[in-house]
Amino acid sequence: MDLRLSPEHEAFRAEARSFLDDRLGGRFAKVRGRGGPGDEHVLFDERWAWEQELGRHNWIGLGWPTEYGGRGASLFEQVIFYEEYARSGGPGRVGIVNEGLIGPTLVHFGDEAQKRRFLPRILDGTELWCQGYSEPNAGSDLANVSTKAVRDGDEWSIHGQKVWTSLAHWAQWCFVVCRTDPESKRHKGLSYVLAPMDQPGIEIRPIVQITGTSEFNEVFFDGARARIDHTVGGEGNGWKVAMGTLAFERGASTLGQQLGFERELGTITDLARRNGLTSDPVFRQRLAEAWITLRVMRFHALRTLSVLEHGDVSRETSIHKLFWANFHRGLGELAVDVQGANGMIADGPIETPEDERYPLDLMQRLFLYSRADTIYGGSNQIQRNVIGERALGLPPEPKVV
Ligand SMILES: Cc1cc2nc3c(=O)[nH]c(=O)nc-3n(C[C@H](O)[C@H](O)[C@H](O)COP(=O)(O)OP(=O)(O)OC[C@H]3O[C@@H](n4cnc5c(N)ncnc54)[C@H](O)[C@@H]3O)c2cc1C
Structure with a gap:
């Protein structure tokens, strides 16, 4: 496999780099490097403007077809952009669910009217979305969803509860996986419904995380309304659409993120230098190991790209998710180990009003937040199950009766 970039790819990289460096060095300098893991609560208005x-x-929507306002960029170009974004210290995206999950889902499964209604506002960043999948009894076992939607004229009336709903407190819309056939079980009889968040039938309760902040929420539906014609993929086809969204979640954006990890490792290595740990044999080993793992991750990402362009992606994306999530959790541990006893003191820099309430530094936030990396988007165990079945040909998991 030829891993060199073509002149066109190099030109695309230069264009992305020039835009990002210009904006993040100027008007948007305040958000540079902010809003990442465990820091997602800061500078919301500024990051929404970004x-x-x-x-x-x-x-936004680099890979979407040009007829829907995208750039029609190849997977390679998308990864180049995400790499440049991470390299330049691009802030955590308030539109991460927009571009990474619901946008590609609508491009793929939405009808023409849904595309025309929703895609332009994802592309201009004026509407934000959240993902209504998990429930108290339906996480890894998503098919156990019990939130119901009952037909009432040309609307659904939704009843039930979602949990761990990231950014629900900011979102204008939620894509809700719910049971529209009351007699159905498991993955049959589900629908993928688009519900506006600002309405009387929805209550959002923040969940406080170990960072002290609340990235995610419980969302209660008590007769919330959604239009029937805002059912993506048609009534009863929710499982197929929901699985499509998950495949996008594990797709291109995560392939470019190792440059962000490289920045974090750079910060940790600088701190190790200042703390005199670069002559400690154990820390030297751990820093070098992290650097090597990032190299392997990059080559794996490039290899995955070629598979993504040609066929079954699920096992490759599961391998990638497992690999980066474990690496990143370990990097968080390395970060606070390098801080030593200081890592135990909440005495971070105060750069924004939110920092006053949660005075953790970025290393501490990385440590705390990265515990979640091996859970969301499919836990480690679920990824291994997928790999077991799709790569090793193991029999499917026995069903719990
Ligand atoms: C930071 C963060 C953000 C999130 N954001 C969202 C969001 O925006 N929207 C949303 O809908 N959800 C969101 N989630 C929820 C996430 O999708 C679930 O946490 C995840 O699917 C796991 O489900 P669970 O928490 O119910 O754990 P469970 O499914 O109950 O799992 C508990 C443990 O059992 C293991 N396990 C479960 N089933 C199996 C199996 N078959 N074989 C082996 N081991 C198994 C799991 O790996 C885990 O270790 C978020 C989670 C986090 C941490």
Whole structure:
């Protein structure tokens, strides 16, 4: 496999780099490097303005077809953009669910009216979305969803509870996986419904995390309304659409993220230098190991790209998810180990009003937040099950009766 970039790819990289360096060095300097793991609560208004700046310059929806306002960029180009984004210290995206999950889902499964209604506002960053999948009894076992939607004229009336709903407190819309056939069981009889968040039938309760902040929420539906014609993929086809969304979640954006990890490792290595740990044999080993793992991750990402372009992606994306999630959790541990006793003191820099309430530094946030990496988007155990079945040909898991 030829891993060199073509002149066109190099030109695309230069264009992305120039845009990002210009904006993040100027008007948006405040958000540079902020809003990442465990830091997602800060500078919301500024980061929302940044999302819209990306949209104005056509950097959202890179891979979407041009007829829907995307750039029609190849997977390689998308990964190049995500790499440049991470390298330049691009802030955590308030539109991460928009671009990574619901956008590609609508492009793939939405009808024409849904595309025309929703895609432009994802592309210009004016509407934000959240993902209504997990419930108290349906996480890894998503087919156990019990939130119900009952037909009432040309609307659904939704009753039930979702949990761990990231960014629900900011979102204008939620894609809700719910049971529209009351007699159905498991993955049959589910629908993928688009519900507006600002309405009387929805209550959002924040969940406080170990970082002290609340990235995610419980969301209660008590007769919330959604239009029937906002059912993606048609009534009863929710499972297929929901699985499609998950495949996008494990797709291109995660392949470019190792440059963000490299920045984090750079910060940790600088701190190790200052703390005199670069002559400690154990820390030297751990730093070098992390650097090597990042190299392997990059080559694996490139290899995955070629598979993504040609066929069954599920096992490759599961391998990638498992690999980066474990690496990143370990990097968080290395970060606080390098801080030594200081890592135990909440005395981080105060750069924003939110920092006053949660004075953790970025290393501490990385440590705390990265515990979640091996859970969301499919836990480690679930990824291994997928790999067991799709790569090793193991029999499917026995069903619990
Ligand atoms: C930071 C964060 C953000 C999130 N954001 C969202 C969001 O925006 N929207 C949303 O809908 N959800 C979200 N989630 C929820 C996430 O999808 C679930 O946490 C995840 O699917 C696991 O489900 P669970 O928490 O119910 O754990 P469970 O499924 O109950 O799992 C508990 C443990 O059992 C293991 N396990 C479960 N089943 C099996 C099996 N068959 N074989 C082997 N081991 C198994 C799991 O690996 C885990 O270790 C988020 C989670 C986190 C941590």
